[in-house]
Amino acid sequence: MKQLLTITFLFSFLLTDAQIEVEFHFKNQCESAVAKDSISFELQNLTTSESFYSEYSKVLIPSPGKYELFVTIRNGKYERSYEEKMEFQDSKKVIDTLAIPKILFETDNDSKTNYSKYLKCEKVCNGYEVDYFENGEKKLEGYFSKGKAIWETEFEKNGSFTKYYYDKFDRYTRVESYDSKGKLTEYYLNFYKRKNWIQKTYDGSGKLIKSEIKTYIR
DSSP states (O other), rough: HHHHHHHHHHHHHHHHHEEEEEEEEEESSSSSOGGGGGHHHEEETTOOOOEEEEBBTTESSOEEEEEEOOOOEETTEEEEEEEEEEEEEESSSEEEEEESSSEEEESSTTTTOOOOEEEEETTTTEEEEEEEETTOEEEEEEEEETEEEEEEEOOOTTSSHHHHHHEETTOHHHHHHHOSSSSEEEEEEEOOSEEEEEEEEETTTTTTTEEEEEEEEO
């Protein structure tokens, strides 16, 4: 029993010791003020799909690796959000200040309204719009109609990017993944039906990799 307790304690210690404390602060690039306590974020491990949620600007993640950052900014009945991929190295603590993009996706907290649109600062996106990382490289570009995305491209800091095409119901019809040299590596097509949709995934040369039937989450 004593040996079991020792092993359990050692495992718990190693698990805790591997954790990384992430502390993010945010600065706004638009003129409008953003209250510090209105911002929350989530880190999702891209390998396990496990999510970790912030509390008072901090979050604990169990291990280094690649994560998707989801940031939500609440303003009364509306929420604005953005996401980006990032990678964490082996470290005890990470503290950083992130610039909030100028182009954000806005939704209504009332789920019955189906309200959503893209804004650049306080202006509704219309026509071609582009946003940049602080180093001057493109972060996002797209073509919009009255706040709705016709297509958009999200760039990673390593130069790779993903391009999304939408239908009139704001659903993805085609998603293309490119490497840092601009080479198409993979894409998928969605075919929507009343109760489900079919997603077909292809490699960069157009060879079908898989075909899946997906159902709507209600």
